[in-house]
Amino acid sequence: MNTEKNIKTLIIKKPLKLDCGKTIKDFPIAYETYGSLNSKKDNAILVFHALTGDQFVTGINPITNKEGWWSYAVGPDKAIDTNKYFVICSNVIGGCMGSYGPSHKDPDQKIFGTNFPVITINDMVNAQYNLLDHFGIDKLFSITGGSMGGMQVLQFISNFPDKSKTVIPIATTSSHSAQNIAFNELGRQAITADSNWKDGNYTSNETNPGKGLAVARMAAHITYLSKKGLQEKFGRKLQEREDLKFGFDADFQIESYLRYQGSVFVDRFDANSYLYITRAMDYFDLAKQFKGNLSEAFINTNAKFFIISFTSDWLYPTQENKDIVIALNSIGADVGFVEIKSDKGHDSFLLDVPDFLNALKNFLDKSYEEN
């Protein structure tokens, strides 16, 4: 995959001390921007991507040739209107779309593999903070993201309380639950069970742990959809056949759908990155950073919060989003909250869910008018 010409990178010279204790420097952050930064530099929105996302938020992703992951929400006249706002998104460290990660080479020119340091959500946002200096932005207009993107939003405003005017965590949590960890561990076990994973050294061994990675993706994909949504979309519909075939091919549409999701994913994602990023999510526990008091994470910010959850999201259910609202309310923070009705599960934030997109647009545009 000759991707380099399509990937903008910023080399971060400044040393970054990671939570694991190691320090990295001179490392790349791959990023993309949409719209234009105005002269006052007060219209920038930093978007954080989820587990398998990347910096290509909207329009055609030049690597996959498919629509960017948040094309429904970001673009001219859309909820995050790029005629008005300057949108920045960067690939997380640990990722595989140009930012420093396990497929990069160590100082001895060996591919890191599992010798890459284990990174955290905190490390991710500290790395991305350098983008503000790069663009000369003193204060962002907003930070937003769904799922792991929402975790980064929470960590960012906690670390840099005066660096964003508004804060929009979506379909997220302040701490990964046991069930969340369990599903991520399942994915990691699927990858490491693949004999082609080779302890993470598959590139030098010229093998590909694609089967394990596909299984990991299938597992995660099930968690992104609601039981009801799956039933309505697929039910027991058969895949191009009149009746059951009494074999192990995909009889049901849901089976071929999952197999397809697994197979296209391995073309665009790196198995070791999947291990690292899920690990960062599992390690995320914002309250723990403040001795169990989540409110303390936000005590120094005057930002205006807007938290969004979805009724059928069972991965990061409404209650976990509400817990953030409660923590903010208890310190008198400026916080709005909406639970959007949707059968589309956790994936709702990525899809064409008009109530969600309208709520997001209204909050942004009204807050911007108050500027």
Place this chain on the structure above:
Amino acid sequence: MNTEKNIKTLIIKKPLKLDCGKTIKDFPIAYETYGSLNSKKDNAILVFHALTGDQFVTGINPITNKEGWWSYAVGPDKAIDTNKYFVICSNVIGGCMGSYGPSHKDPDQKIFGTNFPVITINDMVNAQYNLLDHFGIDKLFSITGGSMGGMQVLQFISNFPDKSKTVIPIATTSSHSAQNIAFNELGRQAITADSNWKDGNYTSNETNPGKGLAVARMAAHITYLSKKGLQEKFGRKLQEREDLKFGFDADFQIESYLRYQGSVFVDRFDANSYLYITRAMDYFDLAKQFKGNLSEAFINTNAKFFIISFTSDWLYPTQENKDIVIALNSIGADVGFVEIKSDKGHDSFLLDVPDFLNALKNFLDKSYEEN
């Protein structure tokens, strides 16, 4: 594993036409009994096991040396009181505890592997029906089972409407949902992704697809527990360490728990059997056998039904159990229903949940007094 001395088998001489069109005969059914059949032969309860269960319902399973899978419910003075009732349970065909399955040899003395016919829930109960003849039982006092056991209960009474006085499906469904199929497909993909699976011929290749089977088990295990139950039991508790280790070993207790569940499972279960039995579950759609009208499945029986669901079971949620109640009510059948409050998820039916065990005991004992 020298298991044969502990496994009782009945050889079914009578040909059985399977749903796939093939006919099998002279095949073994492995079974176990508990308690004594009375002289009137009216105290027999046929118990059907779930996906990974077997005929060793209670007491020490002589193969695994662990407690039988329904030890909480079955035994002297327990809900299914073996001082009073004669309990029969057999390993399903397709299984791996002695009944005819993919690890058996074909007439040419080759191990079947994936050449074993794809079987259905209907095939399973038709095979098990032969146990009634074997014991000279004209009519069972009850049939019961949870999960896939419940599917067999429903299919059995539909096929043999006058062969049981009472019918107790537990935590089950009349038709596998898209999400159910998705999780089973995930498990199958995990197994077949293991390079040691060798297209099902792992025994002749002297390989073991244990890693894939363990991943399949982990996936399923997550679905057996509730989000809340997992959070209460494990939360973010660490595994014998003071803090996070910044590596990929099991930092969290939930991770080591899942790994343990996977590893012990592969010692007692066969990968191909996992494929076959999950396939049978996915194929299960009782209403479809009656042109979409579930009530028709039960139109010929006068049996007394008692249906049990659990509040936190998200695999076979209360609504799917209620759908069976509704189908029975619409034809004026004798049906009771109870939803038991439990945080233990789908696994509740296997665990020490007193309200459940009391409900089961009361229904059985009261119905038996009416005998």
